[in-house]
Amino acid sequence: MMDFARTRKLFYMPDGVIYLDGNSLGPLPHSAVERVSSLMTHQWGEMLIRGWNDAQWMTMPRRIGDRVGRLIGAPAGTVVMGDTLSIKVYQALASALDLVEDKSRRVILSDSGNFPSDLYMAEGLIKSLDRGYVLKVVAPDEVEAAINETVAVTMLTEVDYRTGRLHDMKVLTAKAHAVGALAIWDLAHSAGAIPVDLAGAEADFAVGCTYKYLNGGPGAPAFIYVAPKWADKARPALSGWLGHERPFAFDLTYRPGDGIDRMRVGTPPIIALAALDAALDAWDGIDMADIRQKSIALCDLFIREVEGKCPSLKLGSPRDGTQRGSQVSFIHPEGYAIMQALISRGVIGDFRAPDAIRFGFTPLYIDETDVRAAVDILADIMTNNLWDQPQFKQKALVT
C-alpha cells in the first residue's frame, strides 16, 4: 500500500483532534495560507487591476478546472471552476433539459439520497420553466428500474451524503442513454474520495464542490464538467459575461463562448481559487487507485472496530467497500448527542438528521492509528453513556 506520510504533513491538524469530517470540510493545507497571503500582497496589492492579465487570474477557473479534471476522469478543457455547487446543478440541469432529444419528456429522475440542495435547485428550475416538468424522487435502489422512456434527465449524486452508498455511474449512465435520457452526476462526495471516470462512463454533465475531499476551504468554488459532445451545444441558462464569446467586447447581446467557457458566469473568486489551487498540490502524483485502496481499508477497519466495541450502533452504510464512498455512518436515535460528545473529546465527525453519525476517511491525512484511537473514544462514550448530558443535546445552527 502506498505510504501517505508525505501528504499527511501537508495539512495542519490541531493537537488532540482526530478529524473524521474531511468529507464535510477538508483541513487547512499549510501552503494555502502562504499562497493566499502572497496572492493578496504581491498580486492584488502590487498589480491591482493588472492582475487579471499579469497574474493570469482570468484563466484560473480553467487551469484549476483541469487540475480537478485529472481526479475525476475528465479530459483537459472539459471542467471549469466557479460559483457554488447549487448554481452548477442549475446550469447542468437547464442545459441537459435543453439538449435531450425527445422534448416531450417531462421527468427529471433523482433519488431520496441526493443532497437536498440539488432537489431544491431542480424544483426552482421546474417552477421557472413552468412546462410541466416533474421531479421524480425514488429510493436509491429503485433508480435503475425507474429509468425509462419518460425520463428526460437523471440527476444523481454518485455517493449518498448520508450513507456513503455508491451508485454505479457507468451502468446508470448507460441505462439513461439507452432510453434516450441524459445523465448528470453530482460528485460532491466523489471528487478526491474515489476514482471517477467521467469520460469512460460517458456522463453528460457533472458538478461538484471542492471544500470536502479537495480541501479548498470553507465555501470553496464549485466545478462543472460538460461532455465534449455537448460542450458547444449546451445552453448555460445562467448566461453571464464571462461565458460570452468576447467578454471584453461588451456587446449588448449574448453569444456563448467556446465549449466549457460558456459555463462561466460572473467574475471569478480569485482569493478562494488561490486557496484551492494550493490545496490541489497535495494531489500531485497521487493515483486515485491508491486512495481507494487505503480508503476502503480505513473504512473497513472502522466498521469492524465499532461493531466490535459499540453494539448499540447500527451500521448505516453499505458493508461492502466497493459499494461505498469514503465515509461510514452509524445509526442511533441519540446520534446528535453522541456526536457532540465525540467532538468534545476531539473526535470530529458530523451528524445528519435524523439519526446518523457520519465519519469521513481521507487517506491523504488520516491513518489506521487515527481510526483505532477514534473508536476507543467512541467506545468509551457508548459504554459509559457519556453522551447523555444536557450540553450535548443542545442543537447548534449548523449540524
Place this chain on the structure above:
Amino acid sequence: MMDFARTRKLFYMPDGVIYLDGNSLGPLPHSAVERVSSLMTHQWGEMLIRGWNDAQWMTMPRRIGDRVGRLIGAPAGTVVMGDTLSIKVYQALASALDLVEDKSRRVILSDSGNFPSDLYMAEGLIKSLDRGYVLKVVAPDEVEAAINETVAVTMLTEVDYRTGRLHDMKVLTAKAHAVGALAIWDLAHSAGAIPVDLAGAEADFAVGCTYKYLNGGPGAPAFIYVAPKWADKARPALSGWLGHERPFAFDLTYRPGDGIDRMRVGTPPIIALAALDAALDAWDGIDMADIRQKSIALCDLFIREVEGKCPSLKLGSPRDGTQRGSQVSFIHPEGYAIMQALISRGVIGDFRAPDAIRFGFTPLYIDETDVRAAVDILADIMTNNLWDQPQFKQKALVT
C-alpha cells in the same frame, strides 16, 4: 471638507502608482491580508468544521450584508451577500417578474448603458421562461419615456459603467411604480461611490458587487437587497439549500426561508467574505455625503485639468457632477493605446471598448495631488504622442 488622510493609510499603494481604477478593482486594504490569514489559520485550521458555528461563518452573509446595507440606504436585515453580481441579477429579475401584479406584461426594460452581463442574464432567463418576455434596450436618456403600461420590470444600472451617467433612482422607480412595474437597480458603480437611498427611493430589488468601491478583492462576493414589502413573497428561482427555511433539516422539498435569507443559495465563500469584511472597516464612521463632496471635487478637477491640457480628448461623461457617478471617461479613437501608455507610466485607469479611457475617483485613498500628477502624465503622453508605439497597441485578454 472631511479629511481622508486616515482612510488613505488603510490601503496599500505600490510606489509610483496613481490608481484611478478603484472603480474596477479596489486596492488592497492592509488589514485584509492579516484578516484572511487569521481566519485561515485560527478558524479554518483550528476549528475545522466547527467554524460554521464557533466562528459564526454561517451568518457572515447577513452580518456583512448589513454593513453594505448601511452604505446604500438599506435597513438592517434587507441585504445578504453571496454569489456573483450576474447571479444576483438573475435572482432579482426572476423574483420581480413573479411579483409584478399584471402578469400579462412582457417587457423587461433596460438601457444600452447597462452592464452587458445584466442584459445577458436577462436574455438567459427569458429563454428559460419561454413565455414571450422581451428585453427592451433603449438609450439611457430614453428610459423614462419608455416606462409605460407594457413594462413588467425596469432593470437599470444606476451609474453607467462607461460614462458615469447617473440615473435618477427615485424618479425612475416612482415612474415604474406609477405604471405598475417593479424596479431593479444594479449598484455596481454606486455602492461606496455615491449616496444611495434604496429605502427612500422605494426600490424593489437591488444588486451589486463589492470588488470596486468597496475594495473586497478580485471576485469578491455580490449582494442583493429585497424591499421589506417583498421579502417574504419573493421566489428566489435559484432555490438553494441555504435559502431553505431549515437547511439542516435536509428536507426533500424546498420551503423558502424568512425574508432576505431565501436569497442565499449555496455554501457561502468564507475566505472571500473575510477579506471583504476587513475592507468594510474603512467605511466605519464615513458619511457618504462627505465621499460625494470630495468625489465631485476630484472629478471636476480632473475634467478641468484634462480639458485644459489635452485638447484632443473629448469628455465622455456628464459635465455636471450631480449627473455623474464617481468616474470620468474621455473619448479618443486611440483610447486603448493611450491607456496602455498611461499604465506604463504608473497611472492606472482602464479602457472600455470602443474608445473610452475611464478613470475612477475614490476619496478613501485618492486626493487632489494624485489627480494633478495623473493629468500631467496624461498631458505629456498626448502632447508628445507617446501612446503611438506598437507595444501599447497589443490587446490583452482583459482590458
